[in-house]
Amino acid sequence: GAVVSQHPSRVICKSGTSVKIECRSLDFQATTMFWYRQFPKQSLMLMATSNEGSKATYEQGVEKDKFLINHASLTLSTLTVTSAHPEDSSFYICSASLGQQNSPLHFGNGTRLTVT
Amino acid sequence: GESVGLHLPTLSVQEGDNSIINCAYSNSASDYFIWYKQESGKGPQFIIDIRSNMDKRQGQRVTVLLNKTVKHLSLQIAATQPGDSAVYFCAERRFNQAGTALIFGKGTTLSVSS
Numbered sequence: 001g002a003v004v005s006q007h008p009s010r011v012i013c014k015s016g017t018s019v020k021i022e023c024r025s026l027d028f029q030a031t032t033m034f035w036y037r038q039f040p041k042q043s044l045m046l047m048a049t050s051n052e053g054s055k056a057t058y059e060q061g062v063e064k065d066k067f068l069i070n071h072a073s074l075t076l077s078t079l080t081v082t083s084a085h086p087e088d089s090s091f092y093i094c095s096a097s098l099g100q101q102n103s104p105l106h107f108g109n110g111t112r113l114t115v116t
Numbered sequence: 117g118e119s120v121g122l123h124l125p126t127l128s129v130q131e132g133d134n135s136i137i138n139c140a141y142s143n144s145a146s147d148y149f150i151w152y153k154q155e156s157g158k159g160p161q162f163i164i165d166i167r168s169n170m171d172k173r174q175g176q177r178v179t180v181l182l183n184k185t186v187k188h189l190s191l192q193i194a195a196t197q198p199g200d201s202a203v204y205f206c207a208e209r210r211f212n213q214a215g216t217a218l219i220f221g222k223g224t225t226l227s228v229s230s
Contacts, residue, residue: 006159043222104162
């Protein structure tokens with residue numbers, strides 16, 4: 001089945017630094033990838049939709065300059081958390097679609113970001 | 117506003133019982149729904165999906181029922197096993213300016229005791 005790989009699985013960084021999270025579709029080409037954020041015991045909240053070769057579409061309330069998304073190829077999307085603050089600590093999960101009308105999203109295993 | 121939610125945050129069952137997890141959605145225009153299972157520290161795992169032109173779909177040990185009249189979705193797990201313990205989310209497809217995206221409900225934590 002479709003496999004989405006996310007890296008790193010865990011990262012700890014200091015306040016003010018930037019962190020890059022990679023999301024790869026391993027056995028399929030993903031024209032669209034999605035980035036979600038999940039706080040403890042909460043649901044997944046959609047942050048942005050990333051389309052290959054174009055700018056990402058951000059959900060309301062998500063800062064574009066803080067969460068930089070790049071989708072330069074059909075198998076790779078990256079999320080960079082810039083100037084990280086402790087409140088950015090969260091579980092970030094990417095997902096990708098095969099692109100067919102009624103195909104489910106396949107998710108990576110998430111990245112646990114801790115900002116100290 | 118548009119949302120997808122679940123009736124109960126937790127459900128505890130005995131091994132071998134059948135489990136029913138419910139979800140209510142508010143957008144009557146939604147045409148595609150998916151159930152996901154999420155284990156601790158992992159990403160959501162696809163379980164089963166259903167289109168709005170169907171009212172029932174069966175998989176291996178799982179059945180999804182869709183009642184469009186009352187905008188209700190349920191996931192039935194037969195002969196629940198300890199390995200089924202996880203958080204279950206229903207998700208609703210939404211159309212936006214970017215195309216489509218999945219919006220998740222709040223989740224139900226299923227605990228299976230042996």
